[in-house]
Every structure is written in C-alpha cells, then in structure tokens.
Amino acid sequence: MEAGTASARARLAWRLWALVPVLLLAIAVAAVSTSGSWFADLIGRNPPPADEFDIRRVEFKPAEIRILVRNPQPDDLTIANVNVDDAIVPFTVDGPTTLGRLRSSTIVVRYDWVEDEPISVGVTSSTGIQTVEEIPAAVATPEPSLDSFFGYALIGLLVGVLPVALGLLWLPALRHASAVWLAAFMAFTAGLLAFLGVEALSEAFELQALLPAALGGAGLVLLGVALSFLGMTALAGRLSRGSGTQGSGATGIALALLVAIGIGVHNLGEGLAIGASFAVGELQLGAFLIVGFMIHNVTEGLGIAAPLAKARTTILTLAGLALVAGAPTVLGAWIGGYSSSDVLAALFFAVAAGAAFQVVVEVGRYVARQAPGGLRSGYAIGGFLAGVVAMYVTGILAG
Amino acid sequence: MIGQEAPAVGGPNDLDALLYPPPARPYRQGRVREYVLTATDTDLEVAPGVFFPAWTYNGTAPGPVVRATEGDQLRVRFRNDGSHPHTIHFHGIHPSNMDGVFEIVETGAELTYEFEARPAGLHLYHCHATPLKKHIHKGLYGAFIIDPKEPRPPAQELVMVMNGFDTDGDGENNFYTVNGRSFYYARYPIRVRRSQLVRIYLANLTEFDLINSLHLHGDFFRYQPTGTGDHWEYTDTVMQCQGQRGVIEIQFANTGRFMFHAHQSEFAELGWMGFFDVV
Numbered sequence: 001m002e003a004g005t006a007s008a009r010a011r012l013a014w015r016l017w018a019l020v021p022v023l024l025l026a027i028a029v030a031a032v033s034t035s036g037s038w039f040a041d042l043i044g045r046n047p048p049p050a051d052e053f054d055i056r057r058v059e060f061k062p063a064e065i066r067i068l069v070r071n072p073q074p075d076d077l078t079i080a081n082v083n084v085d086d087a088i089v090p091f092t093v094d095g096p097t098t099l100g101r102l103r104s105s106t107i108v109v110r111y112d113w114v115e116d117e118p119i120s121v122g123v124t125s126s127t128g129i130q131t132v133e134e135i136p137a138a139v140a141t142p143e144p145s146l147d148s149f150f151g152y153a154l155i156g157l158l159v160g161v162l163p164v165a166l167g168l169l170w171l172p173a174l175r176h177a178s179a180v181w182l183a184a185f186m187a188f189t190a191g192l193l194a195f196l197g198v199e200a201l202s203e204a205f206e207l208q209a210l211l212p213a214a215l216g217g218a219g220l221v222l223l224g225v226a227l228s229f230l231g232m233t234a235l236a237g238r239l240s241r242g243s244g245t246q247g248s249g250a251t252g253i254a255l256a257l258l259v260a261i262g263i264g265v266h267n268l269g270e271g272l273a274i275g276a277s278f279a280v281g282e283l284q285l286g287a288f289l290i291v292g293f294m295i296h297n298v299t300e301g302l303g304i305a306a307p308l309a310k311a312r313t314t315i316l317t318l319a320g321l322a323l324v325a326g327a328p329t330v331l332g333a334w335i336g337g338y339s340s341s342d343v344l345a346a347l348f349f350a351v352a353a354g355a356a357f358q359v360v361v362e363v364g365r366y367v368a369r370q371a372p373g374g375l376r377s378g379y380a381i382g383g384f385l386a387g388v389v390a391m392y393v394t395g396i397l398a399g
Numbered sequence: 400m401i402g403q404e405a406p407a408v409g410g411p412n413d414l415d416a417l418l419y420p421p422p423a424r425p426y427r428q429g430r431v432r433e434y435v436l437t438a439t440d441t442d443l444e445v446a447p448g449v450f451f452p453a454w455t456y457n458g459t460a461p462g463p464v465v466r467a468t469e470g471d472q473l474r475v476r477f478r479n480d481g482s483h484p485h486t487i488h489f490h491g492i493h494p495s496n497m498d499g500v501f502e503i504v505e506t507g508a509e510l511t512y513e514f515e516a517r518p519a520g521l522h523l524y525h526c527h528a529t530p531l532k533k534h535i536h537k538g539l540y541g542a543f544i545i546d547p548k549e550p551r552p553p554a555q556e557l558v559m560v561m562n563g564f565d566t567d568g569d570g571e572n573n574f575y576t577v578n579g580r581s582f583y584y585a586r587y588p589i590r591v592r593r594s595q596l597v598r599i600y601l602a603n604l605t606e607f608d609l610i611n612s613l614h615l616h617g618d619f620f621r622y623q624p625t626g627t628g629d630h631w632e633y634t635d636t637v638m639q640c641q642g643q644r645g646v647i648e649i650q651f652a653n654t655g656r657f658m659f660h661a662h663q664s665e666f667a668e669l670g671w672m673g674f675f676d677v678v
Binding site: 087129130 | 445447451566573581582665668670
C-alpha cells in the first residue's frame with residue numbers, strides 16, 4: 001500500500017517534469033524575441049525587408065479596379081501609392097493601410113479601364129518598392145448572379161457529371177468481357193487515377209510555391225495528401241467490412257464508390273481551377289475546351305464501371321456514383337468563381353492527389369487478387385499504361 | 400487631379416525656397432557671394448507616404464538655388480556630412496581645380512570652391528563623384544543662376560528643376576517632379592499676375608530618361624536656351640536632355656487656371672504636372 005502510493009507520486013512528479021523543457025523553451029523564446037537584431041549584429045547586418053506585396057487578385061468592376069494585396073513578410077508593409085498602367089492614381093483602401101504579417105486589404109481605384117486590353121497595376125510601399133502585376137487582358141469580373149451561378153453549374157454538369165454518366169454506359173458491355181479483359185480495364189482505371197493523382201500533386205506544388213513562404217511549403221502538400229490518403233484508407237476498410245469480405249480489400253460497389261470518390265475529389269479541383277481562371281479572365285471557356293474536358297472525363301466513367309462488372313447494380317446506384325464523381329465539379333466551379341483562397345486551393349489539390357493514390361492502391365490490390373496472373377500479367381501492365389496514355393492524349397484536348 | 404485630390408506631400412509654402420530664387424543683384428565690381436552647401440543623407444517624402452533615401456545638398460533634392468551676378472567672386476563652402484564621398488561640380492567657366500571632379504571630399508571633410516561667376520545664363524551644379532549615375536539620381540544637384548551685368552527686365556521669377564526618383568532601384572523612375580515632390584503644383588497651383596512678366600528658370604536633372612520637357616497650356620512663351628545669347632524661340636513646349644536648361648519668359652494673355660506638365664504623358668501621370676493660377 002505504502003509502496004504503491006510512493007510510486008504513484010513518483011509517476012506524477014515525472015509527468016510534471018515533462019513541463020520543464022516547455023517552460024525553459026518559453027523563457028529562451030522570450031529572451032531571443034526581445035533581443036531585436038542583437039544576434040544579427042554580431043555577424044553582420046540584416047538586409048532590408050523586400051517590401052513587396054503579394055497581389056492576390058485583381059477584379060474589374062464597372063469603372064473600378066479592386067486589388068487584393070497581402071503582406072507576405074514578417075515586417076509591416078504600408079500601402080503608400082498605387083499605379084495603373086504606370087500612372088499614379090487616387091485610391092481608397094478597404095481594410096488597414098498598414099498590413100501586419102500575412103494580413104490583406106483591398107485597394108479600390110476608380111478607373112475607366114479598357115475591355116480586353118492588357119493592363120498593369122502597381123502597389124508601392126512606403127519605402128518606395130513597387131510590386132507590379134501584369135494582367136494579359138482586362139475582363140469584367142463576373143458578379144455573383146443567378147445567371148452566373150447557373151452558368152457555372154451548367155459547365156460543371158457538362159464537364160463533370162455528363163461524361164462520367166456516359167462512361168458508366170459501358171457497364172453492360174463490360175459484364176460480358178472475359179476475366180483477363182476485366183482485369184485490363186481495372187488496371188486501366190488504376191492508370192487513369194495515377195495520372196490524375198500526379199496531375200493534382202503537381203498542381204498542388206505549383207500553387208503552394210505561389211504562396212508566401214510562411215503559408216506555403218511542401219509540408220502543406222504532404223498534409224493534404226496524408227489527410228485524404230489515410231481518410232480514404234479508413235473508409236476503404238469500413239466499406240470492405242460492410243461488404244463482408246473482411247481483410248481482403250474492397251470489391252464491387254464498395255470499390256466503385258472508392259473510385260468515384262477519388263475521381264470526385266479530383267473533379268472538385270478541376271472545377272475550382274476552371275472557375276478561378278474564368279473569374280480572373282485567364283481562361284476562355286469556349287466550346288473546344290468544354291468538349292476537351294468531356295472527352296477527358298468520359299474515361300473516368302469507365303473507371304467506375306469496371307469494378308461493377310460482376311456486381312448487381314440498379315440505375316439509382318449508377319446515378320449516385322455518377323453524382324459522387326461528377327457533381328463536385330459544379331461545387332468547385334462555384335468556389336473557384338466566387339472566392340479566392342489560395343491556401344485552400346493548394347491544400348485541395350493535395351487532397352485530390354492523396355485520394356487518387358489511395359484508390360490506385362485499392363484497385364491494385366483488387367487486380368492482384370482477381371486477375372489471372374495478378375499484377376504481373378501483360379493485361380494488367382498494358383491496361384495501366386493504356387489508362388495513363390488515354391488520360392494524356394485526351395488531356396491534350398483539354399489543355 | 401487638382402487641389403485636394405492631387406496626391407502631393409506637405410503644405411502650401413513648403414517649396415517656396417526652391418521655387419522663388421534669391422533676388423538678382425545689380426553688378427558691382429569685386430563683390431564676393433558666399434554660400435554654404437552641406438551634403439547629407441536625408442529621407443525625402445517624394446509622394447504621400449513614399450520615402451526615398453536621398454543624398455542632398457542642404458536637405459532637399461534639388462538643392463538650394465545658387466545665384467550670382469556675372470563677375471562676382473563666388474565662394475561656396477562645401478561640407479560633406481553624408482556617408483559617401485561627394486563633390487560639387489559647377490557648370491560654367493572656372494579653373495580645373497575648382498571643377499569638382501578631382502578633389503573628392505570625404506565624409507566629414509570640407510572644401511571651399513572659389514571662382515569668378517561667368518558666363519551669364521542658367522547653369523547647374525551637381526555631384527561628380529563616382530558612380531556618377533548614383534550620385535545624381537540620389538539627389539545631389541541644383542540650379543545655378545548667373546545674372547548678366549546688364550540686368551534682365553524685372554519679373555516674377557520662378558525656378559523649376561525637373562527630376563525623377565527611382566524609389567525601387569530598378570533603373571527606372573517611379574516618380575517625376577518639379578522641385579522634388581510629385582504633383583505638388585497640382586495641389587498648390589503657382590499664383591502669377593496676368594499683367595506681370597513671369598520668368599522661369601527651367602533645368603532638367605532627370606536621371607535614367609533621355610529627355611524631359613515642359614508644355615504650357617493656353618499660352619505661348621519665349622525660350623532662351625541656356626539663358627545665353629540672343630536666340631529666343633516662341634513656343635509652348637520645350638525639350639531638354641539631362642543637364643540642359645534655359646530661361647522662359649511669358650506674359651499670360653488670360654486669367655484662369657492653366658496646366659503645365661511634361662509632354663511625355665507617362666511623366667505627367669507619374670507626378671510631373673501642375674497649374675498656374677493667373678489672376
């Protein structure tokens with residue numbers, strides 16, 4: 001009894017001891033942060049801050065330009081002067097004029113800009129450093145309206161839901177395919193998802209590189225990838241338990257649902273990119289581009305159909321899968337068209353990459369289990385490569 | 400942009416010392432004219448809230464107007480309180496050792512330039528230490544008037560030194576001004592009288608750009624290049640390369656508000672624009 005109390009007390013003491021490093025660190029941090037430039041002065045002199053703004057978005061309204069700027073550096077940054085096309089213009093600031101670290105404000109300029117012509121905006125700090133953003137063509141920023149809301153939805157349906165639904169129509173034909181060909185189509189699905197994953201990953205790295213150093217970084221991408229990969233892994237475990245094939249991975253509708261989710265997350269990113277580019281006048285949403293995306297995405301429907309070849313399905317299930325994979329495009333187009341969170345966009349593409357890679361793993365396990373000859377068969381290898389090539393070739397149309 | 404809406408720094412009389420030159424003095428043999436010029440590192444607010452780390456003579460860019468009558472003995476005591484070596488190089492006729500090229504004045508040192516003021520005209524002074532481009536665009540320059548022995552007709556006299564400021568160090572000017580502050584005379588128009596002769600001493604010290612110019616609205620003026628000789632041009636627009644200067648004379652025909660600006664639209668929209676209030 002006595003000994004038990006003593007050891008419990010000792011355990012508590014050692015737990016409290018764990019706080020000691022934290023307290024000491026707090027003291028050290030306080031000492032360093034109050035020392036100013038003392039350490040730098042021992043070695044040399046700190047260079048002056050860059051004093052450049054991060055111009056996040058330039059919006060064109062009737063007779064008005066709105067410039068969203070952020071301070072990407074630790075030191076405060078003051079908006080002192082604004083130029084449009086290399087001419088000083090009067091301006092007002094919606095928000096603080098002196099921006100603390102990572103703070104944003106919107107500069108409003110009354111300006112009679114010329115439709116479709118190149119234009120540049122420059123923001124000068126109090127230290128005289130000018131940050132210039134060149135806009136290739138001034139295009140009126142779409143106002144949130146019922147029309148544009150409907151327009152984005154329609155584009156999302158056309159490039160997201162419709163092609164996936166069309167791809168699912170291959171299902172009856174797939175039901176009559178032999179085991180080896182079915183394995184090849186499953187590998188094809190893995191190939192196209194791998195392609196989407198790499199594409200999303202590259203986009204995520206590109207977007208994070210545009211962020212201020214403090215907000216960006218490969219870690220942000222890793223966070224997104226890990227989040228979705230592990231989330232999808234947990235989901236796959238749950239779905240395969242539900243279908244009664246414990247421990248052997250997802251099959252049938254469960255696997256099709258995973259594929260649909262993987263594609264859906266990717267399509268949300270695709271919609272986001274389309275909406276954002278269109279809103280800032282960087283993208284011509286012509287018939288050619290929409291057709292390109294449709295052809296590109298029809299293969300995604302095939303990917304969802306392949307795992308269903310041996311499963312019993314209803315029209316309702318198929319419609320549900322098409323919506324899971326395609327409808328996020330609509331949501332993405334709305335988010336991209338009406339908001340501007342570059343951090344979320346980078347994180348988003350990372351999430352899409354992680355989801356795609358997880359489904360590749362899941363499909364790979366399925367092929368290894370079900371296909372005659374497993375992953376090493378020529379059908380599996382050929383199917384995977386065909387999936388990558390199909391995405392690449394149809395991607396040329398969407399590019 | 401005019402009046403309150405023009406983005407200019409400071410109050411209505413801040414630049415009077417640069418705009419209105421000291422009065423001309425009638426010729427008197429053997430007179431000595433003394434000036435003291437001190438080089439300093441000074442942060443200048445060239446546009447509202449925009450600070451330029453300038454090198455100046457007596458705290459402004461352009462520096463003070465130096466004025467003498469032809470034949471005066473000019474004695475300019477120069478003290479360098481700046482962080483870099485500087486000189487004063489005067490345009491005009493003087494001995495080699497008074498030229499401000501070879502005798503570099505180090506930080507904390509002094510040198511007195513002494514020579515006879517000639518020839519009559521509008522001249523310049525500027526630092527000639529190397530790198531030359533840096534020492535000039537940082538702000539070390541000013542107008543140097545030598546009045547003829549035979550005095551010019553009485554007039555309301557103004558000095559306008561055209562310059563630019565490259566605040567972000569990319570070799571291009573971000574702001575253009577007359578006498579050092581962009582849009583200053585758009586915010587505070589220069590008041591002149593219609594019945595009175597107005598004389599403007601105009602010089603160009605703009606770095607980086609090949610030329611600068613002045614265009615006057617609603618009237619014509621007489622322009623005497625370098626303020627020397629008998630040749631006068633009748634025009635409303637003059638062009639000067641860096642270091643060129645001349646004398647403008649005008650009697651305004653109408654009262655009202657008349658714009659003047661560089662006829663390079665870019666310079667005008669980056670600060671080199673102002674107004675005369677003719678009363």
